[in-house]
Amino acid sequence: MRSVRVYTALIALFVLPAFVKACPMCQAGATKKTQTAYEETTAILALIPILGGGGISYWFYSKVKKNKKEDEQGMA
Secondary structure, eight states: OHHHHHHHHHHHHHHHHHHOOOOGGGGTTSOHHHHHHHHHHHHHHHHHHHHHHHHHHHHHHHHHHHHHHHHHHHHO
16 A cells, blocks of 8 residues: 555656646746746845845844934933
């Protein structure tokens, strides 16, 4: 019974990709326009977390700097 499952899984592993084209990148090279769209979308999605983290870091840095300056002025 176990060998039947293994053979079925192996057959599915090698045969199903020929029928299913679920990966959008597999067809990215279909046209230049499609390929460019996927590359630009990937770049945008990669930059969003980087810019968000940078923005939060800058906000935190500016708040710390402002509080430090206010503390120095308050003590003088």
